[in-house]
Amino acid sequence: MKVAPFQPGSEFSLLGLDIGGTKIAGAVVTFAATAxxxxxxxxxxxxxIPTGARRGGARVLADIADFAERQIAAASAAGTPVRGIAIASAGVVDVESGCIASATDTMPGWGGQPLGPHLAxxxxxxxxxxxxxxxxALGEATYGAGAGARTALVIAVGTGLGGAAVIDGRILFGxxxxxxxxxxxxxxxAAGLVCSCGRDGHVESVASGSGAARLYAKRQAEAHVEGASYAAAAAASLTGIADVPESAYLRAPGAQRPVVVRGGRELKALVDAGDMFAREVFTDGAFALGQTLGGLANSFDPDVIILSGSLVHVGEFWMDALREGYRRDAMVGTAATPIVEGSLGSQAPLIGAAVHFLHTARRTA
Structure with a gap:
């Protein structure tokens, strides 16, 4: 379905949707009378609304369509009718068809869903x-921390670890x-640690929130923390996310009973409580991420590197370790590349999806 291209001189409103494994967010995104x-x-x-991902992809798709219809009706009632739907979704997306090509086990059955065609x-x-x-990434590069940059690398580090390269205002999809x-x-x-993709040795397995929890479990087990039940649970947490998708069952130093660490937030609480194992895990993960960014900077030579996600706020020690790792691997020409935090927060994917809509509308109209 085609749409008339953006016309300077008139406002242009879209329904933006951000589909994640936990929630589905929506908002009306209105561009002023400029391109x-x-x-x-x-x-x-x-x-x-909650995603309810464990119910399966078809059920989630139906809920998204219902939610979109309610949002479209609300926009019309508010006097801001939308002219299209712009979606940022978890999973690998076929941007030509609008379908979900594949997805991880965090959204069972999401891969293969005809998201774009169904909502249209x-x-x-x-x-x-x-x-x-x-x-x-496109939202941050266009209107956020990367505004004005020709080339931006955007890294999102939270439960998982992903990113994008934005070159001359366009996403490099591959x-x-x-x-x-x-x-x-x-x-x-990350040697010996299972990644969310099912393979081992990937930097996500130490630098993300869920990966850090598993690394914490591994190091506690290696330190011979007492308790057979803990050792068994720690070993189980390293066998793959299909069995333990979010949690590593751990015993904090000095604790009288096992505690559950589901990722970065709980691990940060242990850091705040003085757990040096947890601090070391975050430090090593940040250093590894910094080295990875150094290699990426050597490949892309960006104007700016933008960091977003919950782990960015772990503490100054985390950022210090990341910068140290970056300096270790960045070449002379890229060593001074600015590394900054994103500025748009949860609105970034909504804005980026809307920007992508306008780019493709102009191309296909």
């Missing part, structure tokens, strides 16, 4: 879809839509 890249768009009518049919509007991290899976680059610190 994208000028004033930041206005965000209104923000709402969200249900809502009677043109739909454009891209990966959620790609959307986040031949199969998987460009930017920077978490699946090998690093020696």
């Amino acid at each position: 994208p890249g000028g004033d930041a768009p206005r965000i209104s009518l923000e709402a969200s 049919e249900r809502c009677g509007l043109p739909v454009r879809v891209l990966n959620d991290v790609h959307g986040h 031949a199969h839509g998987v460009a930017g899976h920077f978490g699946h680059i090998h690093h020696p610190y």
Whole structure:
């Protein structure tokens, strides 16, 4: 379904959707009477629903369509009718068809879902879809911390680790839509640790929140923390995310009973409580990520590197370790590349999806 291209001189509103494994967020994204890249768009009518991912992809798709219809009706009632739907979704996205090419076990059955075509049919509007991290990156590069940069590398480090390269205002998708899976680059610190993709040795396995929990379990087990039940659980947490998707069952130093660490937030609480094992895990993960970024900078030579996600706020020690790792691997020409935090927060993927919509609408109209 085609849409008339953006016409300077009139506002242009879209329904933006951000589909993640935990929640589905939506908002009306309104561009002012200038082409994208000028004033930041206005965000209104923000709402969200739980994803309920464990119910399966078909059920999630139906919920998204219902949610979109309600948001479209609310926008019309508010006097801001939308002219299309712009989606940033978890999973590998076929940007030409709008379908989900594949997805991890965090969203069972999401791979293969006809997201774009289904919403276009249900809502009677043109739909454009891209990966959620790609959307986040495009939002930050266009209107956030990377505004004005010709080339930006954006890294999202939270439960997982992903990213994107934005070159001359466009996402580098790659031949199969998987460009930017920077978490699946090998690093020696991750040797023997199972990644979310099912392989081992990837930097995500030590630098992400879920990976850090597993690394913590591994190091505690290696330190011979007492308790057979803990040792068995720690070993189980390293066998793969299919069995233990979010949790590593751990015993904090000095604790009288096992505690559950589901990722970065709980591990940060242990750091705040003085757990040096937890601090060391975060430090090593940040250093490994910094080295990975150094290698990426040597390859892309970006104007700026933008960091976003929950782990960015672990503490100054985390950022110090990342910068140290970056300096270790960055070449002379890239060593001074600015590394900054993102500025758009949760609105970044909504804005980025809308920017992508306008780019493709102009190309296909």
